[in-house]
Amino acid sequence: MRISGIKFQRPSEKTIRILKMIGVGVLVVGIGAVPPPWALARVLKELAMGDTQKNRRWATRRIYEARRRGYVRGVGERYALSDIGRRLVEEGKLWELKISVPKRWDGRxxxxxxxxxxxxxxxxxxxxxxxxxxxxxxxxxxxxxxxxxxxxxxxxxxxxxxxxxxxxxxxxxxxxxxxxxxxxxxxxx
Known part of the structure; x- marks a missing residue:
């Protein structure tokens, strides 16, 4: 996908899950350059990743990249999803849609x-x-x-x-x- 001449790389599934957490308010990240330790612990727990220094650095980079790419915006002293971030989360929900399959086919x-x-x-x-x-x-x-x-x-x-x-x-x-x-x-x- 291209946006104004720049190649757009879709964020990873884990990044989209972080955006979902910010969107529903489960993850409240302060505006500072580095998210607070309790926020990182919550991200790692939600993503079923161990609470190691390497994983904390990974989560910090993902949150920083989300802000840099415009997926989140500052609202007061916290982050909220931007329009781009909200659209990514909505599109992620579409990829999870499934058609329910009845036990017997109705012939149609x-x-x-x-x-x-x-x-x-x-x-x-x-x-x-x-x-x-x-x-x-x-x-x-x-x-x-x-x-x-x-x-x-x-x-x-x-x-x-x-x-x-x-x-x-x-x-x-x-x-x-x-x-x-x-x-x-x-x-x-």
Missing amino acids: WHIVAFDIPQELSKARIPFIRHLQNLGLVFYQRSLWIHPHPCADEVREIANFHGVLPHVSFITATHVDGSADLQRRFKITT
């Missing part, structure tokens, strides 16, 4: 169709990556298919990327190649 295919206009083309690839992460399978150009209801999860993803008005949902009882799809999704009838 759930199809996601989209026609994203050219001015929103930057959102198309991340949107597709999220569909793949959910387990949807490419069926045809701009058509993705799944055997279980997934409209709520896809709506949440489409809303995040700003493409919800361009996404439609179809439920079908028969699609061409359904035998191959059943094998791919490991569905027994």
Whole structure:
């Protein structure tokens, strides 16, 4: 992803977890250059890391980098998530979405169709990556298919990327190649 000509490197999962802790107020970090020891101990405990000097330095660097990259901003004498940090946390939640799988398949295919206009083309690839992460399978150009209801999860993803008005949902009882799809999704009838 590029932001204004500078390559953007997505933060690690642990950094996003630190941002979540700052966002929900579990971690209150003072504005000083170095977080207080009690804050570092809480970070390490939450990340299931041992309380060693090496891990404390690691956590201090992560908090410093989050501030330097603009993920957090100073509010009074504390930190709060900036708009960039909040968006990263929200996107992290999207990667954790899962489609609930009932015990028996109802025989219906759930199809996601989209026609994203050219001015929103930057959102198309991340949107597709999220569909793949959910387990949807490419069926045809701009058509993705799944055997279980997934409209709520896809709506949440489409809303995040700003493409919800361009996404439609179809439920079908028969699609061409359904035998191959059943094998791919490991569905027994």
